[in-house]
Amino acid sequence: MKRYRLSVCKGSTCKAGGADAVYATAREALTEKGLVPRCELYRGGCYGFCHMGPNVVVREETGRKRDPLSPEDYQLMGWDGEVYYSEMTPEKMRRVVAEHIAQDAPIPELFGQPDTPAPDDD
Numbered sequence: 096m097k098r099y100r101l102s103v104c105k106g107s108t109c110k111a112g113g114a115d116a117v118y119a120t121a122r123e124a125l126t127e128k129g130l131v132p133r134c135e136l137y138r139g140g141c142y143g144f145c146h147m148g149p150n151v152v153v154r155e156e157t158g159r160k161r162d163p164l165s166p167e168d169y170q171l172m173g174w175d176g177e178v179y180y181s182e183m184t185p186e187k188m189r190r191v192v193a194e195h196i197a198q199d200a201p202i203p204e205l206f207g208q209p210d211t212p213a214p215d216d217d
Contacts, residue, residue, distance in 0.1 A: 097176075097199050098156035099134045101125075101191075102168065103183075106141030109148035113184065117149050120185035124192035134196050140169030147181035147207055151188070153195055154178075171209060181207025 103109075103118040118138060125131050135156070142150050154167075155176025166172075171179055178201045180191060187205055194200045 096133065099196055100154045100156055101134055101136050101196065102139030102152045102154075103136075104140070104142055104148055104150040105138040106145060106148070108145035109141070109150055112148045114149035116185050117151065117183045117188045120188045121151075121192060124189050125196070128192060128197055130192065130196055134192075137168075142170060142179075144179075144181060144207065144209055147209075149181075149183045150207065151180040151183045151191065152177065153180070153191065153201070179207040179209060180205050 101121060103114055103121060105114065118136070121136055125134055125136060139152060142152065144150050152171065154172075154174065157174075157176060171177065178195065180187070180202075183191075183205075190202060191205065194202055
């Protein structure tokens, strides 16, 4: 059975867009489903995709030694087992926990597209 690290952005734009509710929902859903031993939940830094937030990154725990100086808490690393979800809501977060975390089944239709440019502010 896979283990995961689930990060909800704590940047100001994501927080303004509802990241606190997304985080609270993740915590509740992981607890309700008994998944806390399989999934470490934390608040990550800003991933730089503010226009697509609230942003969530799920990484499969592979046993890789954690480097405290690694930029993984605030940028996508491109690692196998890394999934980026954008425009998250509490309802989408419940689905991520139920499918991606509980069933090891990432949800492609919720994947964020990090190459999507930010809208012009002009």
